[in-house]
Amino acid sequence: MEPTHSDVQPELEREPLPHLGHSIGGGLPVIEQWVSHTLTPEGPHLWKTLFHKSACLSCAWGTGGQKGGFSNELGETLQRCAKSVEAIAAELQPGIKSHFFDHRSIGELQQLTSLEADRLGRLSFPVILRTGQSYYERISWAEVYDRVETAFRRPAERVASYSSGRSSNEAAFLLQLMIRAMGSNNLADCSDLCHRASSVALKTVFGTGTSLVSLESLHQADCVVLIGSNAPANHPRLMNDLIKLRDRGGTVIVINPVQEIGLIKFGSPAFPLKSLLPGSDISSLFLQPHPGSDLAIFVGIQKFLLERGLVQIDFLKAYTENWEAVIRQANATSWEDIVETCGVSQEEIELAAALISRSQRIVFAWAMGVTQQLNGVETIFSIANTALMTGNVGKVGAGLMPIRGHSNVQGFGSMGVSNVLGQELQKSLEKLLGRSLNRVPGYDARSLIDAADAGKVDTLLCLGGNLYAANPDLTQAKRALGNIDTVIYLSTKPNLGHFHGLGRQETLILPVLNRFENPHKTTTESGNNFVRLNDEGKTHLTEGDLVSEVEFITELAHRIHGDTPVNWRRLQDTRYVRQLIAQTIPGYEKIGQIDETEAEFTISGRIFTTPRFNTPSGKAQMQKTPLPQLTLPTPADFGASKGIVVALMTGRSYTQHNTVVYRTADKYRGMPHRHCILMNPEDVREGGFVDHQLVTVQGDAGKLEQIEIICGAVRRGAALMFYPEANVLMTAQVDERSRTPAYKRVPVLVY
Ligand SMILES: Nc1nc2c(c(=O)[nH]1)N[C@H]1C(S)=C(S)[C@@H](COP(=O)(O)OP(=O)(O)OC[C@H]3O[C@@H](n4cnc5c(=O)[nH]c(N)nc54)[C@H](O)[C@@H]3O)O[C@H]1N2
Ligand SMILES: Nc1nc2c(c(=O)[nH]1)N[C@H]1C(S)=C(S)[C@@H](COP(=O)(O)OP(=O)(O)OC[C@H]3O[C@@H](n4cnc5c(=O)[nH]c(N)nc54)[C@H](O)[C@@H]3O)O[C@H]1N2
Ligand code: SF4
Ligand SMILES: [Mo]
Numbered sequence: 001m002e003p004t005h006s007d008v009q010p011e012l013e014r015e016p017l018p019h020l021g022h023s024i025g026g027g028l029p030v031i032e033q034w035v036s037h038t039l040t041p042e043g044p045h046l047w048k049t050l051f052h053k054s055a056c057l058s059c060a061w062g063t064g065g066q067k068g069g070f071s072n073e074l075g076e077t078l079q080r081c082a083k084s085v086e087a088i089a090a091e092l093q094p095g096i097k098s099h100f101f102d103h104r105s106i107g108e109l110q111q112l113t114s115l116e117a118d119r120l121g122r123l124s125f126p127v128i129l130r131t132g133q134s135y136y137e138r139i140s141w142a143e144v145y146d147r148v149e150t151a152f153r154r155p156a157e158r159v160a161s162y163s164s165g166r167s168s169n170e171a172a173f174l175l176q177l178m179i180r181a182m183g184s185n186n187l188a189d190c191s192d193l194c195h196r197a198s199s200v201a202l203k204t205v206f207g208t209g210t211s212l213v214s215l216e217s218l219h220q221a222d223c224v225v226l227i228g229s230n231a232p233a234n235h236p237r238l239m240n241d242l243i244k245l246r247d248r249g250g251t252v253i254v255i256n257p258v259q260e261i262g263l264i265k266f267g268s269p270a271f272p273l274k275s276l277l278p279g280s281d282i283s284s285l286f287l288q289p290h291p292g293s294d295l296a297i298f299v300g301i302q303k304f305l306l307e308r309g310l311v312q313i314d315f316l317k318a319y320t321e322n323w324e325a326v327i328r329q330a331n332a333t334s335w336e337d338i339v340e341t342c343g344v345s346q347e348e349i350e351l352a353a354a355l356i357s358r359s360q361r362i363v364f365a366w367a368m369g370v371t372q373q374l375n376g377v378e379t380i381f382s383i384a385n386t387a388l389m390t391g392n393v394g395k396v397g398a399g400l401m402p403i404r405g406h407s408n409v410q411g412f413g414s415m416g417v418s419n420v421l422g423q424e425l426q427k428s429l430e431k432l433l434g435r436s437l438n439r440v441p442g443y444d445a446r447s448l449i450d451a452a453d454a455g456k457v458d459t460l461l462c463l464g465g466n467l468y469a470a471n472p473d474l475t476q477a478k479r480a481l482g483n484i485d486t487v488i489y490l491s492t493k494p495n496l497g498h499f500h501g502l503g504r505q506e507t508l509i510l511p512v513l514n515r516f517e518n519p520h521k522t523t524t525e526s527g528n529n530f531v532r533l534n535d536e537g538k539t540h541l542t543e544g545d546l547v548s549e550v551e552f553i554t555e556l557a558h559r560i561h562g563d564t565p566v567n568w569r570r571l572q573d574t575r576y577v578r579q580l581i582a583q584t585i586p587g588y589e590k591i592g593q594i595d596e597t598e599a600e601f602t603i604s605g606r607i608f609t610t611p612r613f614n615t616p617s618g619k620a621q622m623q624k625t626p627l628p629q630l631t632l633p634t635p636a637d638f639g640a641s642k643g644i645v646v647a648l649m650t651g652r653s654y655t656q657h658n659t660v661v662y663r664t665a666d667k668y669r670g671m672p673h674r675h676c677i678l679m680n681p682e683d684v685r686e687g688g689f690v691d692h693q694l695v696t697v698q699g700d701a702g703k704l705e706q707i708e709i710i711c712g713a714v715r716r717g718a719a720l721m722f723y724p725e726a727n728v729l730m731t732a733q734v735d736e737r738s739r740t741p742a743y744k745r746v747p748v749l750v751y
Contacts, residue, residue: 025262062526164465165409207614228369232262
């Protein structure tokens with residue numbers, strides 16, 4: 001008998017796993033967080049900033065902008081979440097005092113945790129750590145520019161940048177223009193560690209690298225398949241859309257080895273009476289695969305659809321290529337292999353497939369659980385194949401949606417910050433610069449570290465971020481950065497990288513204004529392809545000596561390139577930068593008028609409501625997706641006779657932003673501090689441990705001692721720890737297609 005909607009029982013109801021944390025996601029703690037931040041002395045300033053017309057700093061869901069601080073791009077209000085408040089509060093910290101670094105040696109600074117480093121306050125004046133010295137010292141901007149210019153006068157292939165996705169489109173555009181004009185493509189970016197697999201996979205299949213779905217379109221969906229995302233923590237306002245979807249009778253299928261409580265039930269402050277306290281149901285069905293095995297679930301879904309004659313063959317014939325091979329492959333893959341690979345029963349996969357086949361408009365959305373795998377790109381192929389086989393791409397209310405990370409990480413990609421220079425951009429930049437550009441790929445984030453480790457990099461400019469702590473294998477990252485002569489950090493707040501990621505000859509930390517402080521307007525792009533205009537603002541750091549990122553890059557570029565081929569100093573006026581963006585960046589034509597109209601816009605050519613894609617033939621290029629071979633080493637492989645080996649997922653707690661820790665506990669998962677490992681109770685028993693026991697966790701690169709076991713709602717064979725601390729454990733294993741590190745399946749021995 002075909003399962004009906006009411007038959008759909010999440011796995012947890014059959015096999016309850018302990019939830020030691022909160023009983024719902026969101027809920028009152030969110031309100032407490034709002035209150036605790038807004039009732040501080042900085043409260044009034046915080047409120048003012050919330051109403052400032054600029055996009056939220058935190059995630060790429062893209063709340064804020066010209067329609068007011070609390071609205072999304074559809075003008076819906078109450079869309080600002082506590083994570084946004086957390087990010088603003090950190091930026092509103094008092095400035096670090098001018099003599100602070102005189103009294104703290106680098107050795108002392110290296111003892112700080114991520115949280116302590118962030119709490120030092122805002123960076124307010126430029127400092128340098130010179131060869132052989134153990135104290136950062138204050139330096140003038142004149143000396144900064146002289147030193148950075150000298151460092152940039154090395155051979156272009158030995159100079160590189162790394163960037164993080166919080167800066168503006170304008171800064172991103174200028175950064176890549178400056179580096180490309182030098183003749184290099186050494187533009188590593190945090191997206192190389194994040195959604196690069198999504199860009200590569202979507203480009204291969206559809207000829208476009210970003211979400212094919214708009215927020216408006218998401219509102220028309222009747223089913224969302226949410227894969228490898230902890231949206232309650234990392235994209236909280238997406239939860240409102242899931243609540244509304246369930247309210248209109250829609251289905252939410254969640255795929256995640258961890259039963260994140262907020263993906264089961266979430267209390268949203270946007271619906272104070274109906275949702276906040278009781279919580280709203282989120283998942284209709286919850287599948288818990290082995291880490292790194294999602295692809296098998298999708299092949300299983302395809303197999304079920306084929307067996308029942310539910311595949312839309314006419315759609316495949318009309319709008320796709322290579323579909324026969326994909327169908328042959330699904331038919332030829334046995335259920336035994338599928339179930340063995342993913343650890344989810346055939347019955348549950350069939351339930352998911354049945355729900356999918358009965359839905360009319362499905363959005364498939366995913367985040368790091370999918371991309372940070374050895375087979376991240378292939379897993380996205382399998383998701384795309386499933387969407388195509390059910391006719392769920394290229395129509396309103398359906399499609400593929402990578403849920404992006406940093407608030408402007410996607411804008412960095414659009415502005416051409418990538419180690420690979422795409423053909424379209426190459427043409428338009430060559431026209432602008434009046435000469436041909438180097439097409440040899442530069443360093444992505446991982447190859448940058450390897451190149452530096454091999455002594456091939458002299459100068460590194462970091463526009464935001466924390467390249468050191470974001471990387472796998474912190475020992476290698478530290479050594480590699482230590483092989484670079486000059487490391488320059490443009491940052492708003494101190495982080496671990498500033499104290500551990502030190503250059504061989506000199507390290508400079510240069511304080512910059514953030515998005516709501518810049519003296520000029522800037523723009524940013526949300527993960528839903530919507531461009532925001534950010535108003536100019538003022539900093540509270542009245543005694544500080546900060547620059548805007550645009551000012552710094554244009555001044556440096558002027559020193560390196562003179563007044564050719566563009567007038568770099570004139571580009572300090574961001575209106576002029578936007579004119580260049582309008583001329584050169586595909587889909588960004590409307591930015592040319594944004595200063596007059598203030599009209600925020602959806603980038604053209606990105607949202608697909610008809611099944612004609614950006615490939616040469618206009619058809620989607622379906623790809624085969626072999627099942628991954630997932631085995632774990634044994635304790636003996638670690639040279640041990642006792643203990644248990646698990647597939648460790650390393651990611652974010654509920655109270656951190658990437659490498660920056662805001663609070664230590666993760667109460668939603670019942671993890672009281674950062675040095676915990678979340679494990680399945682059966683695995684704990686099998687390993688001969690008890691809940692709360694202190695253990696050692698050993699990876700292939702290093703170990704962490706005194707780690708507390710927390711029994712939680714994670715599937716057997718898998719475990720979860722927090723980064724950046726966990727990044728000492730593993731060497732960098734990367735997906736060969738996207739070079740994204742496999743942070744979500746790290747074999748470790750627990751003993
Ligand atoms: N508050 C806050 N917001 C953020 C960030 C932050 O740090 N804090 N970071 C921003 C950035 S840069 C990013 S990229 C995003 C990250 O957003 P997410 O991708 O949601 O974050 P992660 O914590 O890395 O992990 C996501 C989920 O993947 C699951 N997972 C792990 N392995 C697998 C697997 O093999 N299969 C499946 N299906 N699931 C798996 C984990 O259990 C976890 O629930 O958030 C952005 N927003
Ligand atoms: N084990 C493991 N490792 C991971 C991940 C994981 O899930 N597991 N996730 C990966 C992912 S998805 C990402 S995106 C990376 C994150 O990598 P990064 O983006 O490199 O790191 P962040 O921690 O976001 O960087 C924080 C710093 O950015 C600076 N900053 C903030 N705002 C601004 C601004 O407006 N301008 C400038 N110039 N600086 C600013 C502040 O100084 C702050 O300390 O980590 C990756 N590493
Ligand atoms: S969901 Fe993301 S963009 Fe929206 S307010 Fe929260 S952190 Fe900001
Ligand atoms: Mo990210």
